[in-house]
Amino acid sequence: MRTQVSFIFDDGFAKxxxxxxxxxxxxxxQATFAVLAxxxxxxxEYPKGNFKFWNELQARGxxxxxxxxxHSDLSALSFPEATRKIDQCLQYFEDHLENFxxxxxxxxxxxxxxxxxxxxxxxxxxxxxxxxxxxxLPTSGLNHVADFQRRTFTSAWHGPDFCDTHLLDHLKxxxxxxxxxxxxxxxxxxxxxxxxxxxxxxxxxxxxxxxxTSLFYAPLDQITASLTP
Numbered sequence: 001m002r003t004q005v006s007f008i009f010d011d012g013f014a015k016x017x018x019x020x021x022x023x024x025x026x027x028x029x030q031a032t033f034a035v036l037a038x039x040x041x042x043x044x045e046y047p048k049g050n051f052k053f054w055n056e057l058q059a060r061g062x063x064x065x066x067x068x069x070x071h072s073d074l075s076a077l078s079f080p081e082a083t084r085k086i087d088q089c090l091q092y093f094e095d096h097l098e099n100f101x102x103x104x105x106x107x108x109x110x111x112x113x114x115x116x117x118x119x120x121x122x123x124x125x126x127x128x129x130x131x132x133x134x135x136x137l138p139t140s141g142l143n144h145v146a147d148f149q150r151r152t153f154t155s156a157w158h159g160p161d162f163c164d165t166h167l168l169d170h171l172k173x174x175x176x177x178x179x180x181x182x183x184x185x186x187x188x189x190x191x192x193x194x195x196x197x198x199x200x201x202x203x204x205x206x207x208x209x210x211x212x213t214s215l216f217y218a219p220l221d222q223i224t225a226s227l228t229p
Contacts, residue, residue: 003174005182005209006220008108008130008155010034010067011042014049016188019199021057027206030219033057034067034108034130037092042071046192051096058098063221066093066102066126068110075113075134082118090125102126103229106220112136112155112185123151128224130155130183141170142179151227153220157185159195167197167205175214181223182215 009020012035024031039048049057054064068074069089074082086107093100107126113136114122114129122129128151132139141156158166167184174182187193189202197205209215 001178001180002214002216003177003179003182004218004223005171005174005184005215006032006218006223007184007186008032008034008065008106008220009186009188010108010110011071011187011193012036012039012048012054012067013046013188013192014053015047016190016192016196017049017053017057019189020202021060021062023199023202023206024062025060027210029206029217030061030063030222031057032063032065032106032219032221034065036067036071037069037089037096039070043193046188055098063219064097065106065108065221066090067108071110073111073113074109074118075111075115075136079115079117082115083121086118086122086125104221106130106153106224108185112138112157119152124229127151127227127229128153128220130185130220140173141182141184142174142177143181143183144179148180148224148227151224151229153181153183155183155185157195159187161195162198162201163195164198164201164204167201168208171205171208171215175212183220
């Protein structure tokens with residue numbers, strides 16, 4: 001069995017996302033971007049895309065996931081406040097992202113943090129979530145059948161410095177695993193955002209996957225298409 005590989009690019013840095021989309025399109029691949037409804041006040045030194053831009057990328061075949069109303073750590077909020085922000089986020093996406101259906105999307109949580117109550121609330125509304133629980137610590141990124149059954153996926157990541165070597169090392173580990181999914185969280189390219197990936201590093205990673213006999217790339221929303229809330 002070949003392991004499916006999926007990347008999610010968090011936070012919606014416009015310059016990086018534009019270039020990432022071009023790189024994926026050149027390889028006939030679809031990228032996944034986890035973006036905020038209201039990014040104002042979060043790393044404002046890096047311009048974010050707007051929903052005109054996200055609709056454009058979606059029309060070109062890429063996947064746009066809700067990442068939050070803002071970049072609040074939901075696990076640190078009261079449950080009523082956390083659910084209010086989730087509802088605000090999903091409503092904003094329904095209003096501004098063409099053909100958005102919460103039951104067909106993945107919700108990658110900010111900081112990869114959540115609580116069991118937040119997870120249950122989300123899983124009644126969306127197809128799947130990406131989280132590493134209350135502590136939000138990175139994992140191997142290897143997800144197994146039980147994770148599909150829970151519709152809850154963990155991911156690997158690295159920061160705050162460049163993640164090129166870390167990503168390639170984890171792809172090699174995924175290559176020798178029997179996991180059906182390897183998921184990796186990324187942010188921007190070439191020093192944009194936290195734990196960035198060099199453009200060359202992205203090209204090298206995609207080359208590695210393409211050359212592997214036991215890995216293949218697919219967007220997470222495609223991988224989870226058979227799952228339902």
